[in-house]
Amino acid sequence: MLFNSYEFILVFLPAVIVGYFALARLSAWAANAFLAAASVAFYAWWKLDFVVILAASIAANYLFGHKLSRDAGAGKNDRALLTAGIVFNLGLLGYFKYADFFIANVNAVTGANVPFLRVALRLGISFFTFTQIAYRVDAWKGKAAEYSATNYVLFVTFFPHLLAGPIIHHKEMMPQFADAKLKRVDWENMARGLALFALGLAKKVLVADPLAPWANSGFAHAQFLSFADGWITMLAYVMQLVFDFSGYTDMALGAALMLNIRLPVNFDSPYRSADIQEFWRRWHMTLSRFLRDYIYVPLGGNRFGEARMLLLFVVTFALGGFWHGAAWTYVIWGTLHGVALVVLHFWRKLGRPMPRPLAILVTFLFVSMALIIFRAPTLSDAMAILSSIVGLNGFSLAFTVPDWNWIGRAGVRPAELAQGLSTAAILVLALVLTFTPRNSNQVAASLDLSLPRARYAYGLLLAISLVFVQNATEFIYFIF
Amino acid sequence: MTARRFVIATLVLALAVAATVVAFNAWVDPFQHYRKAERFPPRFYNAWQRYENPGLAKHYSYDRVVTGSSLMECVIPEEVDRIMGGKTINLSISAQTAYDAGQLLGAALRTGKPRHIIMNLDYNAFSGAPDRSGFTEPFPRYMYDDAVWNDLPYLLGVGTLRKSLETVLGLKWSRFNADPRRMWYWMDGHQFFAAKAVQGLNPDNLNALFRQPPRTLEGMQASFEANLVPLIEKHPQTRFTFVYAPYAILVWLDFQQRGQLEVTLAFREWLLERVSRYPNVEIFDFHAEPAIVLDLDHFTDIYHYSPRLSQSIIRSIHGGRYKLTRESVRANNAWLRSVATQTTARQVIAEALAKPAPESPDGKAFVPPGGFAAPGVN
Numbered sequence: 001m002l003f004n005s006y007e008f009i010l011v012f013l014p015a016v017i018v019g020y021f022a023l024a025r026l027s028a029w030a031a032n033a034f035l036a037a038a039s040v041a042f043y044a045w046w047k048l049d050f051v052v053i054l055a056a057s058i059a060a061n062y063l064f065g066h067k068l069s070r071d072a073g074a075g076k077n078d079r080a081l082l083t084a085g086i087v088f089n090l091g092l093l094g095y096f097k098y099a100d101f102f103i104a105n106v107n108a109v110t111g112a113n114v115p116f117l118r119v120a121l122r123l124g125i126s127f128f129t130f131t132q133i134a135y136r137v138d139a140w141k142g143k144a145a146e147y148s149a150t151n152y153v154l155f156v157t158f159f160p161h162l163l164a165g166p167i168i169h170h171k172e173m174m175p176q177f178a179d180a181k182l183k184r185v186d187w188e189n190m191a192r193g194l195a196l197f198a199l200g201l202a203k204k205v206l207v208a209d210p211l212a213p214w215a216n217s218g219f220a221h222a223q224f225l226s227f228a229d230g231w232i233t234m235l236a237y238v239m240q241l242v243f244d245f246s247g248y249t250d251m252a253l254g255a256a257l258m259l260n261i262r263l264p265v266n267f268d269s270p271y272r273s274a275d276i277q278e279f280w281r282r283w284h285m286t287l288s289r290f291l292r293d294y295i296y297v298p299l300g301g302n303r304f305g306e307a308r309m310l311l312l313f314v315v316t317f318a319l320g321g322f323w324h325g326a327a328w329t330y331v332i333w334g335t336l337h338g339v340a341l342v343v344l345h346f347w348r349k350l351g352r353p354m355p356r357p358l359a360i361l362v363t364f365l366f367v368s369m370a371l372i373i374f375r376a377p378t379l380s381d382a383m384a385i386l387s388s389i390v391g392l393n394g395f396s397l398a399f400t401v402p403d404w405n406w407i408g409r410a411g412v413r414p415a416e417l418a419q420g421l422s423t424a425a426i427l428v429l430a431l432v433l434t435f436t437p438r439n440s441n442q443v444a445a446s447l448d449l450s451l452p453r454a455r456y457a458y459g460l461l462l463a464i465s466l467v468f469v470q471n472a473t474e475f476i477y478f479i480f
Numbered sequence: 481m482t483a484r485r486f487v488i489a490t491l492v493l494a495l496a497v498a499a500t501v502v503a504f505n506a507w508v509d510p511f512q513h514y515r516k517a518e519r520f521p522p523r524f525y526n527a528w529q530r531y532e533n534p535g536l537a538k539h540y541s542y543d544r545v546v547t548g549s550s551l552m553e554c555v556i557p558e559e560v561d562r563i564m565g566g567k568t569i570n571l572s573i574s575a576q577t578a579y580d581a582g583q584l585l586g587a588a589l590r591t592g593k594p595r596h597i598i599m600n601l602d603y604n605a606f607s608g609a610p611d612r613s614g615f616t617e618p619f620p621r622y623m624y625d626d627a628v629w630n631d632l633p634y635l636l637g638v639g640t641l642r643k644s645l646e647t648v649l650g651l652k653w654s655r656f657n658a659d660p661r662r663m664w665y666w667m668d669g670h671q672f673f674a675a676k677a678v679q680g681l682n683p684d685n686l687n688a689l690f691r692q693p694p695r696t697l698e699g700m701q702a703s704f705e706a707n708l709v710p711l712i713e714k715h716p717q718t719r720f721t722f723v724y725a726p727y728a729i730l731v732w733l734d735f736q737q738r739g740q741l742e743v744t745l746a747f748r749e750w751l752l753e754r755v756s757r758y759p760n761v762e763i764f765d766f767h768a769e770p771a772i773v774l775d776l777d778h779f780t781d782i783y784h785y786s787p788r789l790s791q792s793i794i795r796s797i798h799g800g801r802y803k804l805t806r807e808s809v810r811a812n813n814a815w816l817r818s819v820a821t822q823t824t825a826r827q828v829i830a831e832a833l834a835k836p837a838p839e840s841p842d843g844k845a846f847v848p849p850g851g852f853a854a855p856g857v858n
Contacts, residue, residue, distance in 0.1 A: 006632045187483035194487055216616070220691075415653040449486040458486075459493025466498050470637025 001045040003251040004204050004469055012042065016159075017258055024183035032177055033150050035259070039157035046123055053122050054157070057092060061085065061132040062152045065139045072142035082140040086133055093129045096122050101326030124163040126323055128156055130290055135170045137294060144170040151177050158261070160252040164245070166266040166286040173261070182260040188449075193257030196444035198462045200250025203440065205468040207433075208244035210426050215240045215375075217403040222381035226396040230388030232404060232427075237375055238368045239430035242271060245284070250440050269439045271367070274359035276340040279367060291320045310345060314338035324374070329382060333374040340366060502635040510643035511535050513623060513634060520647045523656040524663040526553075528639070529573045530580065530615065534623045536663070537588040542569035545588050548600030549576040549614075551725045553664035554787050555598075555794065563791075563798050566596065572664050575614035577605045582707030587624045589715050597718060598797070600725040601751075601763075603744050606700035607693045610707060672786040672843030674776035674832035677728055681782070683825040686734035690783070695740060700747045704754070712758050719760050721797060724748075724804075726766040726789070729773050730782040730828055732820040741820050745813045752809050763804040764797050768812035769848070773819075776832045777844050786843025792852070799853030 001008045016038045024031035044051045064085045071078045094102075100116045107114055135155075138144035155173050156162075176182055218225065218233025225233060246267040256263045270283035280288045296316045302309040314335060321334015354362065369386060376382035387393055399407045406412045406420045438446075447454055509515060512522065513535040525532060537545075543566045546555045550572070557568035571588065573580050581599060588594050605614075613619040622630040634640055646653055657663055682688045712720055735741040748765075755761040772778055778785045796802055804812075838844075 006636070010632075187481075187487060191483040191486040191490075194490060198490075413653070413655060414651075415655070418653060450482045452489075455486055455489035456493065459490045460497065462490065462494035463497035463501075466494065467501055467636055467638045467641060470633045470639055 001042050003248060004201060006469060013255060020259055021185050028180055028183055029150060031183055032154050036150055036154040036157055039159040039162060042159040043157065043162060050122050057128060057132065058153055058156050060088060061136060062149060065136050068136060069139040069145035072140060077140060082136060085136045089129050089133050093125060095119060096125055098326045127165050127167060128162060130167050131156060134290060134294060138170055160256040161263055164248055166249065166264050167290050168264060172264060176261050186260050189257050189260050191449050192444050193254045195447050195458055196250050196257065196440060197254030198458050199440040199444060200247045200254055201465040202461050203243045203247030203250060205465050207426055207430050208240045208247055210423055211236045211240040214403050214423055217401050219376060221401050222384045224400065225385060225388040226398045226400055227388055227391055227394060228397045228399055229401050230385055233385060234368050234372055234389055236427055238371050239427060241371065243430060265441055271364050271434045272360060273363050274356050275344050275363055276337060277344060279363055291316050295319060310342045313341040329373050329376060329379060333370050336370045498636055501641055505635050505640045505644050508644035508647050510640060510647050512539060515539060521658055522660055523647060523658060525654055525656045526574060526664060531620050531623055533571045533573065533584055534587045537571060538591055540569055542567045542593055544568040544596040545594045546570045546598045547581060547584060548572050549602045550574045551784060552600050554667045555790050556662060558661055559791055560794050563794050570663055577612050577614045578703040578707040579611050580613055582711065583624050585711050589711060594718055598721045598723060600723045603695060604692045606703040607695040610703040667787050670780045672778060672780050673838040674835040677776040677779035677781055678829045678832040681829055683829050686730055686737055686825055695743055697743050697746050701750060704751065712761055716760050722763045724765045724767045725793065726769065726772045726785055728776050728779045728782040729819060730825060732816055733823060733825045736820040745817060748813060749809055752804055764802045765804040765812055766793060766802055768815045772846060777838060788843045789846050792846040795852045796848055801848050801852060801854050
């Protein structure tokens with residue numbers, strides 16, 4: 001079920017909210033069990049057999065996590081069991097997400113002809129696997145202990161975060177599920193959650209989705225882009241991506257808040273970052289946290305000298321890139337970010353900081369150009385688009401891609417013109433919104449609920465977004 | 481209290497606006513989903529055929545369906561009726577895939593109206609996964625069933641709202657046909673002659689202009705099995721006439737360039753064998769008629785042929801000409817293979833460009849060698 005679908009917005013979410021608070025009057029356990037069951041149903045909506053893998057993953061992690069935390073409580077640190085658990089999780093992820101990638105590479109290098117497995121990617125597997133690896137490590141360290149199977153299932157499957165994050169920590173969720181005070185309707189949370197959900201939905205259906213045809217068309221014509229086409233393609237995609245993913249996250253945080261659950265913030269106006277380190281503190285923040293706490297620090301962090309630290313920057317981000325998908329383009333994208341961190345490290349040593357506006361521009365351009373590699377189906381397409389952007393194919397301002405070649409053309413039909421102009425306006429609006437001082441989290445949190453115009457504004461925003469839901473499209477991060 | 485009021489007021493306003501949009505769209509019903517257009521003159525939006533055709537299938541009267549890709553959009557039902565009798569409706573879809581066809585024919589057959597289906601088989605329609613639709617946007621399944629409860633995307637959706645407003649305000653922003661006799665016809669203003677047919681082609685990469693995806697035999701077979709076989713088996717009283725509507729020779733050269741020739745020929749043989757067990761299925765093959773395939777004056781591009789040829793095809797089918805048999809499929813495949821491997825695109829394009837401009841740009845008349853009727857068919 002998609003957050004941006006009628007069945008979710010008009011049926012599932014209201015039913016879950018009503019059911020959860022109604023059952024909470026009877027029993028906190030019943031409310032949590034209901035929420036866990038609803039979350040599994042939410043996941044099963046796509047394909048019933050997807051639940052099998054999810055259930056197997058949860059069962060194994062719960063049982064072994066339980067033992068790890070008991071051992072930790074008894075002063076024992078069973079490293080072998082922890083390792084086995086991590087191998088199990090990575091094995092699951094490897095089989096369902098990376099098997100054919102590895103086979104293709106083995107075939108290419110050795111000339112073998114190993115047949116592909118063609119295993120269907122299980123939705124959300126990257127997210128629920130990472131969530132549970134973090135739980136296992138925390139259990140081993142004695143920082144997490146979970147004795148209730150219901151609560152553990154809820155922790156992993158809680159529908160707002162299940163498919164595309166945020167990647168959560170056991171310790172930030174379980175106290176909330178256990179807190180009896182949070183089992184009563186809190187209208188303040190309900191209002192701000194609703195506002196955030198409406199903003200997220202609007203970001204998805206009013207900004208990201210309308211930009212998708214331009215981004216898709218630009219990438220489809222990668223080999224034929226002019227200088228102007230290249231820039232439109234890049235800007236359309238980077239705006240589509242941030243509004244899509246942060247829109248999803250806003251909806252997730254908003255839906256959870258209506259249930260009195262606070263999920264960690266995942267986006268904080270990332271394109272306003274003045275360097276690549278700041279970018280990763282503002283973009284997919286819970287993934288950055290995971291990479292830092294469970295890869296970078298355990299591998300040594302900055303404890304073994306500068307050279308090792310810099311190498312770990314690159315390794316950590318290369319792995320972060322690979323987490324996104326089974327393709328070299330993701331690895332290259334991640335590696336580029338690691339290298340950028342190394343460059344930043346040396347730049348700082350020079351002691352000559354850039355003026356902040358210039359630093360923001362440089363960071364934005366780097367991030368955007370790297371995202372071309374992230375999105376392109378092949379490295380050759382990515383290179384073709386980047387070539388057009390930097391002018392290696394000339395500096396032609398001709399618009400050749402069908403989606404926007406109406407610009408400056410005579411005899412354009414009104415519908416085509418209106419469609420094109422609205423997309424162009426949305427692209428400009430997206431750029432403006434991206435660089436405005438307050439993001440959706442801050443807007444929802446500081447909203448003056450007593451203002452009548454706030455009710456009208458959010459009521460209309462929700463209504464307009466509902467009208468634009470018609471062709472609900474998946475969120476980009478669902479494939480990761 | 482303030483927060484509670486905010487929640488209630490926001491939700492009430494949002495739902496009130498949404499309910500108004502639903503009522504307005506249901507009243508205008510721009511895609512004729514609930515009724516034949518009566519309040520306003522009908523509009524047939526070519527870009528929205530996947531949304532509009534199911535309603536047409538439900539509410540119009542007919543006993544024959546013509547469907548297929550853009551190659552079939554210009555078949556005029558009245559002409560078919562004049563040749564074959566009965567009452568025809570054209571439910572073609574641009575870039576139709578086997579999945580699109582299966583869904584649409586399923587909806588039409590559920591009405592119990594069609595006794596005869598004429599459908600062109602585009603090889604590209606069988607590429608990709610069996611549930612691949614021809615457009616990138618999600619397929620509107622909710623338009624293809626009889627349930628009303630799942631129609632919310634239609635009733636509340638912005639695409640419908642735009643069309644409703646255009647209809648009520650009499651705006652002509654979108655491209656549409658208003659003539660129910662030529663719902664999807666698009667050939668007005670198009671010209672059919674050799675030099676036009678090869679315009680913009682890259683002889684070394686014929687597919688650059690059309691970007692057709694690759695196919696595998698297994699994939700094509702799976703798509704046919706999933707989308708069309710169930711309908712054939714479920715409706716033994718309905719006659720299914722599949723047509724390999726003609727392409728210009730350059731399409732076959734494109735197949736050869738992309739390594740798609742053999743898979744295509746293999747599919748043709750497989751399909752004939754596969755449907756031979758069904759007495760209600762027949763296949764007509766115009767792909768190997770040299771007088772069409774090699775004469776680019778019939779075409780406006782390498783795929784699309786003239787309305788005059790379209791009419792000749794219907795007459796030929798009615799007369800039993802070009803019906804595919806085990807013998808003819810082998811002979812036709814052999815001819816296609818020899819032409820595709822012994823001719824070069826550069827040569828065909830050069831000849832087409834050197835041809836004199838035609839007296840009439842409407843394409844040439846075509847009469848099959850030996851006339852329209854097969855021997856023994858009146």
